[in-house]
Amino acid sequence: MILNTPIDMHLHLREGKMLKDVIPYSAKQFAAAVIMPNLVPPVDNRQRLESYKEEILANSENFTPLMNVFMREYTEDELLDLAEDIFAIKLYPAGITTNSEGGVKSIENVYPVLEIMQELNIPLSVHGETNGFVLDREREFAVVYEKLARDFPKLKIIMEHVGSAELLDLLDRYDNLYATVTLHHLLLTLDDLIGGALNPHNFCKPVIKTPKDRDAIQKFVKSGHKKVMFGSDSAPHPIKNKLKGAAGLFSAPVILPALAEFFDGDIETFQKFISDNARENFNLNVPEKKVEIIEEEWTAPYIVGEVKPMFAGRVFRYKVL
Ligand SMILES: NC(=O)N[C@@H](CC(=O)O)C(=O)O
Numbered sequence: 001m002i003l004n005t006p007i008d009m010h011l012h013l014r015e016g017k018m019l020k021d022v023i024p025y026s027a028k029q030f031a032a033a034v035i036m037p038n039l040v041p042p043v044d045n046r047q048r049l050e051s052y053k054e055e056i057l058a059n060s061e062n063f064t065p066l067m068n069v070f071m072r073e074y075t076e077d078e079l080l081d082l083a084e085d086i087f088a089i090k091l092y093p094a095g096i097t098t099n100s101e102g103g104v105k106s107i108e109n110v111y112p113v114l115e116i117m118q119e120l121n122i123p124l125s126v127h128g129e130t131n132g133f134v135l136d137r138e139r140e141f142a143v144v145y146e147k148l149a150r151d152f153p154k155l156k157i158i159m160e161h162v163g164s165a166e167l168l169d170l171l172d173r174y175d176n177l178y179a180t181v182t183l184h185h186l187l188l189t190l191d192d193l194i195g196g197a198l199n200p201h202n203f204c205k206p207v208i209k210t211p212k213d214r215d216a217i218q219k220f221v222k223s224g225h226k227k228v229m230f231g232s233d234s235a236p237h238p239i240k241n242k243l244k245g246a247a248g249l250f251s252a253p254v255i256l257p258a259l260a261e262f263f264d265g266d267i268e269t270f271q272k273f274i275s276d277n278a279r280e281n282f283n284l285n286v287p288e289k290k291v292e293i294i295e296e297e298w299t300a301p302y303i304v305g306e307v308k309p310m311f312a313g314r315v316f317r318y319k320v321l
């Protein structure tokens with residue numbers, strides 16, 4: 001099967017040696033990816049944006065980085081200057097996930113920024129979790145999404161890496177809400193993290209949840225819902241950091257083989273999820289790239305640089321050419 005212009009709507013590439021180790025997997029399988037800005041220090045100004053984009057371009061071919069910047073209290077001039085060169089601005093509640101210490105302490109603080117983003121047609125991307133009980137954090141954030149959607153009716157808001165089924169119900173209630181779904185929230189549950197021996201490699205934020213949540217997410221994705229887009233949230237951490245509890249799952253190497261098995265021949269829905277929905281929802285102008293997947297056994301890598309990938313060593317029925 002041939003996929004037309006696959007796009008990963010949520011990707012962490014990091015910097016330096018880590019970027020060099022992980023980027024080939026995304027550049028091989030995707031035409032473009034939305035690049036997350038939670039570096040240390042964050043990508044939150046023009047200079048950092050440009051140098052990071054150059055680093056990505058210098059280490060890949062035929063791969064379009066759609067850059068995000070880290071939410072802070074930008075001025076109108078800064079936003080006017082950034083608008084042409086970014087896909088979206090990413091809002092992290094302070095301290096809620098990896099490298100989000102400098103995130104937003106109170107959403108009201110950035111209301112003036114959101115006002116200008118709405119005018120300039122810059123989408124807002126959100127890591128939506130409260131600091132409540134771990135399994136309730138996404139569900140509890142629903143009221144924040146609803147308030148944002150109502151207060152800024154023309155602002156396009158992306159609920160990132162949805163893991164709680166309730167959030168998906170908001171898509172049909174608010175025109176301006178969209179969602180990304182990861183491979184791990186689509187396929188895994190808490191059993192894969194703590195059901196047997198503790199598996200820190202499957203630990204991420206938001207945490208993978210119940211079979212009920214996973215099944216609802218699968219149903220939504222299989223329905224071809226236009227507002228649901230693939231965003232891997234592939235987030236590599238060195239094994240030694242994972243063993244100290246770092247949140248993030250490195251899925252990049254196995255994405256298309258795993259999704260090909262999931263869609264099991266339904267290429268039409270696969271194509272929408274992996275590309276068409278994103279391109280239509282956000283008028284993305286990404287150079288066309290065809291990616292061929294063949295039916296042939298393929299073994300996922302055991303290790304990539306210092307990182308253990310999702311489904312390490314697993315044999316898939318499909319291989320990316
Ligand atoms: N998903 C994660 O658990 N971690 C991500 C950050 C994020 O997307 O929240 C990371 O950068 O490691």
Ligand SMILES: [Zn+2]
Nearest residue numbers: 097127160205
């Ligand atoms: Zn996140």
Ligand SMILES: [Zn+2]
Nearest residue numbers: 012036233235
């Ligand atoms: Zn992420």
